[in-house]
Amino acid sequence: MKKFYITTPIYYANGQPHIGHSYTTIAADVHARYHRLRATPVLFATGTDEHGQKVAHSAQAQGMTPQEFVDNIVGSFKQMWQRLHISYDRFIRTTDPHHMAAVQHIFSQLRESGDIYLGEYEGWYCVPCETYLAEVELVDGCCPECGRPVEQVTEQAYFFRTSAYTDRLLEHIESHPDFIQPKSRRNEVLSFVKEGLRDACVSRNRMEWDIPVPGDESQSIYVWFDALINYLSQVGYPDKLDEFNRWWPPQIQIVGKDILTRFHATLWPAMLMALDLPLPDVLFAHGWWITDSGDKISKSKGNILDPYEVALELARISTATTAVAVDSLRYFLLRQITFGLDGSFSWRALLARFNADLANDLGNLLNRTLPLVERYLNGVIPEPGPGAGELSDEIDHARTKFEHELVHSDFSAALTAIWELLSSANKFLDTRGPWALHKDAKQVELEAVIYDVLDCIRVVAIMIEPFMPKVSDEIWQQLGLQSAQIEKRWEDCRALKLPSDITIAPGRPIFPRVDIKRAMDQLQAESEEQSEPTAANTISIDEFKQVELRVGTIVEAHRIPGADKLLRLMVDVGESDTRQIVAGIAQQFNPRELLDVQVIVVTNLEPATIHGVESHGMILAAGADEPEALVITDSKCPPGTIVR
RNA sequence: GGCGGAGUAGCUCAGUUGGUUAGAGCGCGCGGUUCAUACCCGCGUGGUCGGGGGUUCGAAUCCCUCCUCCGCUACCA
Missing domain, CATH: 2.40.50.140 (Nucleic acid-binding proteins)
Structure with missing residues (x-):
């Protein structure tokens, strides 16, 4: 049976969610929603990584227990995902008992199979110099500094035998061109792996806020080993094998580029090979949003943007609803830059997209069509009649291109396909001119033209749903399809599927156009006001105290x-x-x-x-x-x- | 320091295995239209394709070199 299992990284519960987390999660959400529209069973999983010294430390600094601290952070993440219309199915926490049990289970299993071994920190030691020395550093077998003989020492820690999987991993990457995307990252990983992988130290001296090594209370399990296992434990590994077999392996795992090479593209596949489990189909590493230094308007409280704050600001500037502003931001983040490359955020670019793409092309198409239905057809969607379906080719082309681009997570290109369709619809309306047909009393033709445009808007509403779910709902509502209880299905992204005899329900413009020059002046003024007392790169006393x-x-x-x-x-x-x-x-x-x-x-x-x-x-x-x-x-x- | 990527119109970028006058969107200018959120449609503006050299009948596309930016990696903790 077909299925779609998608993951985001689990985010480190050491601070509030920011635009980086949100970018990853929105991208994953688009994939998940798209596959749900296609009626594929979807499991979209995210969560938080809650162990480690840093969390314990931050908790202490705020006078909380680690548990209180992470509970609080988890609340922030869940709230953010709700605000950003994220449709995750599972939210795993590494402090969940079943996850911790899974980690210990896997650790034990790999220790039994020999993939994890109690390492002797293979090294040499010069007692007088108190220096650890590697084999290559020795001069004639003696300390290079003092020339005296050295002793072999063994510091105990557990190691995972990553090195044993170098060749298999290399072979896998080379025979699966799409395993690591985008290509530039794949090349980086390849050259990294070709250098040879070193065994990874997967234990640390015991900390309170960690998962202990089974049977060895002096050691804790390394947080990355712990964290990566979430992808397995949240689908039931190892005790709910029915469920696990249903979902494993993931179709795509989306990660930030910083955690690709060392963890997701090397340690992680090696762990899976050791467990004799299939590797994920795709690992996709995306780029970063950085604030545009040439555009001072980014809020001056440091350069980490809170995406919800941005959406609220956009709502205020444009008078759009908050839900629409959130969706607009989702659109912008995925439309503006190629997924995988870095991009810079600027208000000017956001507002330009909002006006040109959303207000003019999409919003205005709806807003110029619905009055025609009211005026000439009493507000009721007509029968297609003879001659309807003229935009069929354009619709098929857009759908096909969209599907093709999404396979490679090229969200920007997928959206471009939709906007080409919108452009066709706008042009079609212009050339056929229903208002002129009405004057000439060509009622049959008029109905066909209006039907085609409405039909096209319907298709667009379905296609933008993964990106802008609330906007999609709003358009659906205005077309009258909500009240008629028509469902959105991907297979209906074809011409002539719009039901007739439905009464439309026009509303206010969804994307109120922004006067960009005025908005920029206003933002500039506010930004200067706020940044007056504190320079751009200041930190608080609390931050300093850390x-x-x-x-x-x-x-x-x-x-x-x-x-x-x-x-x-x-x-x-x-x-x-x-x-x-x-x-x-x-x-x-x-x-x-x-x-x-x-x-x-x-x-x-x-x-x-x-x-x-x-x-x-x-x-x-x-x-x-x-x-x-x-x-x-x-x-x-x-x-x-x-x-x- | 090593490896890799990128430098194309005012801005953001496409440009497949070298081949007729180098493309798109935004912006800007002009025209059309009036159903619409001064919108939409059409036309146009605009580039010695980072610099220099080379291969070729012919190069944005291949080779060399230099400059700039970025990423990964490494002896900046």
């Missing part, structure tokens, strides 16, 4: 072999252990001159591995590109002293 700064004393400094810009520092920040920090200051400072220097350290930065060396913090230094001077204290302070 950065934890402490005084630290450098107790050791070493060069890192093979890296000419990096130093490995051991810094005392008042904790029981000194911290290892990697700093890109080797070309400006000698290791020796740094000893006992007191610097300022960002202590709550997430750890990172740089050139194979773990770094647990950041040293502050002046200089935009190159570090020019270290930030130091002017008198001795105890290590660990808070800086603010």
